[in-house]
Amino acid sequence: MSFEAALAEAAQATDTLLDRLVGVPDGLEARVFEAMRYAVLAPGKRLRPFLVLAGAQLFSVAQRSALQAAAAVELVHAYSLIHDDLPAMDNSDLRRGRPTCHKAFDEATAILAGDALLTLAFEVLAESDTHGDPAVRCELVTALAQAAGAQGMVGGQMIDLIAEHRPDLDIGAITHLQRMKTGALIAFSCEAGAVLGKVPHEPRLALRGYAHDLGLAFQIADDLLDVQGSAGETGKPVNQDAAAGKATFVSILGVDRARAQAELLVGQAIRHLEMFGEKADFLRLAARFVIDRRT
């Protein structure tokens, strides 16, 4: 199977589960469920679910288990996009080529939909479908909470907001910010399969190394798309960071060095996968994909 076909298949399987997880009830509360669906089922690459599923395949984890973790990651990702897009945050009107959640609904509904998606992610992980051993489910809850919380994604977003007024931040500070903001959830995605497979420490460390390099490469590619992409392709406004005078990998390194650095990171990421042999080919292709993508 080609990488593109595998990515599409993973997206399809994840969306099928997400569709089931977020059913709209009767009653006035239906509105928040509709906003949740609008956000989490929006067209997207579903890269994080793909990483969960590809990582789980290394250890022959049951598909049902892996999909639960994949859905949980996507729920958290979708919540973070809703809240990041709010007027008080990045104030974005466009996401994935459509109006952002607070534009399609309203700000209050968008805040609540984000809250509910985040909450649902933990409910999903704690379900017995995720794993027969509750200790494994607890480990996933802990790992996702740490990746998503103030020491991870939320902390990274906090720094990112502060960084808008700090064009003096150096490459070390930007790297720290991005490891928290996007890296932590990508790392969770890559490691979830190892948790589900109850594998020893060494393969987990290898996956963490892979995730670390992949996450940074992903972010540099994002910064490059902001400068070089088109709104039509990326589905969101471009040149936002440069216009805001914000320090990014590209503003600090320049386009050429940033691209070279991303290439270097992808090579490093792939080298972490040696111990897995052919089984990790999709993860290798995913590493190339994150810097070759145009959206």
Place this chain on the structure above:
Amino acid sequence: MSFEAALAEAAQATDTLLDRLVGVPDGLEARVFEAMRYAVLAPGKRLRPFLVLAGAQLFSVAQRSALQAAAAVELVHAYSLIHDDLPAMDNSDLRRGRPTCHKAFDEATAILAGDALLTLAFEVLAESDTHGDPAVRCELVTALAQAAGAQGMVGGQMIDLIAEHRPDLDIGAITHLQRMKTGALIAFSCEAGAVLGKVPHEPRLALRGYAHDLGLAFQIADDLLDVQGSAGETGKPVNQDAAAGKATFVSILGVDRARAQAELLVGQAIRHLEMFGEKADFLRLAARFVIDRRT
């Protein structure tokens, strides 16, 4: 020990743990931790933690376990207050006698602090300190997620926002709204001890019945305070609901019938506790407290 002393002792013990759970790190992300502390350590009754601890005492649950659950509930409560107070929601400037989180910090920081407190609640429940048996920890994660999510508290807040433009809502609709918005988290608080104690179905049902009546009585008392309280005593603006033309228990029933209804519910709540004998005296006093309180 008097009820007031027990309530103060529970608040103190919970705050000690919360203080430890939300430490401020170095780095720019410190700002979101400061906002989290500002909100969760704000002066308050800590009624929900008290209910957790009093419920846990019925089943001789270890204090350390009960405190973990108590802290988790208060983290969720604090997050919900931050988000409810936002300009896009209830737009409140005053909470617990101090500026609300978005006034003391800013909107973006307040949104993130709420997100991080919610996330931390699940991290706390999944910790081994909460219970030696991971199946129990997973059960608590599931129960808290259901109480806090779109089928519980968030769904209730969604309806509450819609209700502002629907003065035609009847007592059934308002009851449904409040069972979700405040009742679900109070029910979790009352039942958490039974989960930790792995007790049979019957005592759990009794506690659920108690929680249900207590939650409604609590909300009616809140509506009465909105009409009859003073901002100085309650620490938040009063007459908000009436000014907004919003349907509440008091607007539908009138002050006298609302108070009578609250008294009736407290009596009902207390009758659910018969099987627990003297051990449940603090829960009985808590039921009186929720309608006699002036803040």
